[in-house]
Amino acid sequence: MTPLADFLASLGDxxxxxxxxxTRALRDxxxxxxxxxxxxxxxxxxxxxxxxxxxxxFRSRRELGHDGLAAQNGERSAEGxxxxxxxxxxxxxxxxxxxxxxxxxxxxAEAAGEPEPPRPRWLATLGEAVATAAISADAADLxxxxxxxxxxxxxxxxQREAWLLALAExxxxxxxxxxxxxxxxxxxxxxxxxxxxxxxxxxxxxxALHDQRYLRVTKLxxxxxxxxxxxxxxxxxxxxxxxxxxxxxxxxxxxxxxxAAVAGADEIVRDERTTEQLxxxxxxxxxxxxxRVDDGRLLGNRTPSVRVLVTKRDLDAAPVxxxxxxxxxxxxxxxxxxxxxxxxxxxxxxxxxxLFDGDGRVxxxxxxxxxxxxxxxxxxxxxxxxxxxxxxxxxxxxxxxxDHWDEHHGRTDVDxxxxxxRFCHLLxxxxxWRIRREGADYRLEHTDANGVLRxxxxxxxxxxxxxxxxxx
Ligand SMILES: [Zn+2]
Ligand SMILES: [Zn+2]
Numbered sequence: 001m002t003p004l005a006d007f008l009a010s011l012g013d014x015x016x017x018x019x020x021x022x023t024r025a026l027r028d029x030x031x032x033x034x035x036x037x038x039x040x041x042x043x044x045x046x047x048x049x050x051x052x053x054x055x056x057x058f059r060s061r062r063e064l065g066h067d068g069l070a071a072q073n074g075e076r077s078a079e080g081x082x083x084x085x086x087x088x089x090x091x092x093x094x095x096x097x098x099x100x101x102x103x104x105x106x107x108x109a110e111a112a113g114e115p116e117p118p119r120p121r122w123l124a125t126l127g128e129a130v131a132t133a134a135i136s137a138d139a140a141d142l143x144x145x146x147x148x149x150x151x152x153x154x155x156x157x158x159q160r161e162a163w164l165l166a167l168a169e170x171x172x173x174x175x176x177x178x179x180x181x182x183x184x185x186x187x188x189x190x191x192x193x194x195x196x197x198x199x200x201x202x203x204x205x206x207x208a209l210h211d212q213r214y215l216r217v218t219k220l221x222x223x224x225x226x227x228x229x230x231x232x233x234x235x236x237x238x239x240x241x242x243x244x245x246x247x248x249x250x251x252x253x254x255x256x257x258x259x260a261a262v263a264g265a266d267e268i269v270r271d272e273r274t275t276e277q278l279x280x281x282x283x284x285x286x287x288x289x290x291x292r293v294d295d296g297r298l299l300g301n302r303t304p305s306v307r308v309l310v311t312k313r314d315l316d317a318a319p320v321x322x323x324x325x326x327x328x329x330x331x332x333x334x335x336x337x338x339x340x341x342x343x344x345x346x347x348x349x350x351x352x353x354x355l356f357d358g359d360g361r362v363x364x365x366x367x368x369x370x371x372x373x374x375x376x377x378x379x380x381x382x383x384x385x386x387x388x389x390x391x392x393x394x395x396x397x398x399x400x401x402x403d404h405w406d407e408h409h410g411r412t413d414v415d416x417x418x419x420x421x422r423f424c425h426l427l428x429x430x431x432x433w434r435i436r437r438e439g440a441d442y443r444l445e446h447t448d449a450n451g452v453l454r455x456x457x458x459x460x461x462x463x464x465x466x467x468x469x470x471x472x
């Protein structure tokens with residue numbers, strides 16, 4: 001451990017082994033001062049790094065072709081070369097190159113063959129602030145992108161001059177304020193300054209953000225599918241609060257659980273999902289519900305249905321060491337899914353038996369079985385009031401058949417169904433728990449953490465049903 005002064009003095013000496021500064025012995029005020037001093041060192045270093053990056057970029061400029069510095073070093077771009085040298089991302093390298101354009105460096109007019117246009121005053125202000133280590137390169141880049149406004153169209157020279165002056169003043173104010181702000185706060189303040197300067201441009205900026213929105217679906221080799229995308233502010237305002245509401249109990253927000261439901265089966269459902277998994281499940285659930293309630297405007301009459309294909313032999317096979325062995329396939333997908341998943345789909349959406357002969361020819365197509373009708377679902381929702389195992393509402397629920405899929409023959413009885421949300425439904429099938437009916441009530445037979453078989457009542461969550469029974 002080295003005292004801070006020695007540490008700072010040794011920073012530029014790469015022949016000395018790297019050392020960490022002494023921290024334990026520091027008084028509180030010394031500790032805070034050290035953090036401040038080192039941040040300034042970092043800003044100085046990043047300004048210098050940007051200057052170097054700018055020069056590398058200049059010596060790699062497009063006109064030089066294969067003679068460019070990056071090309072000579074086997075890289076396609078200056079950013080590629082810089083990130084290889086720094087071990088950083090190409091995105092960081094781009095920030096460095098952009099920052100270099102702001103810095104008050106000697107003009108390169110001769111080398112480039114044409115004089116450089118003078119830098120607008122507000123950008124020069126930012127460059128000055130980076131060069132003097134008043135703000136970080138990241139802060140300057142952020143102010144630059146957030147404060148940028150379009151020049152007023154058809155403005156008279158003195159109007160244009162006033163606009164440039166206002167922009168420079170705003171930049172100077174942000175530079176002064178930056179040291180006390182986080183980058184997020186700085187971004188918000190720069191955006192506010194820009195909107196004040198350019199009220200007329202708000203609609204155009206909104207359009208520009210709106211134009212950048214996208215959602216890309218990429219099938220990956222391992223069977224997963226990646227979603228990437230950008231939400232414009234309006235889309236985010238619709239989607240984000242919904243996801244937040246669902247994940248907020250994890251993040252310390254309110255948890256909306258009715259006391260009666262807690263008393264019921266709360267301890268059964270140990271939701272082991274991460275917050276991100278919960279967000280994704282919610283997203284999928286919303287799409288599924290949305291497709292179901294679609295009134296024909298978005299999907300027309302082509303509402304896609306999810307079909308799963310599985311052989312009866314696999315469905316009937318006895319478990320080996322508690323595991324169901326076999327393969328099922330979602331129609332149109334090559335990756336196999338488990339028998340438990342197939343069973344859950346049959347449970348919720350019914351099955352159509354297809355009889356094949358030994359050569360794989362279709363001999364007979366049976367009638368759809370075990371599908372609860374819309375009317376029966378209404379009855380289930382009125383009776384159960386939502387998932388019997390947790391607190392999700394009926395709109396999030398599937399109808400679970402309490403009988404094994406071939407234990408009854410074509411008859412779909414409301415008594416044989418209970419509402420479970422997708423998560424709890426998965427749990428029941430994956431753990432091979434059973435739900436049994438006792439008169440008008442249902443119980444869950446499940447093994448607890450110690451492998452002991454338990455029977456837990458699954459009380460209805462329907463207030464209307466409570467009222468009915470109380471006043472009968
Ligand atoms: Zn089920
Ligand atoms: Zn549930």
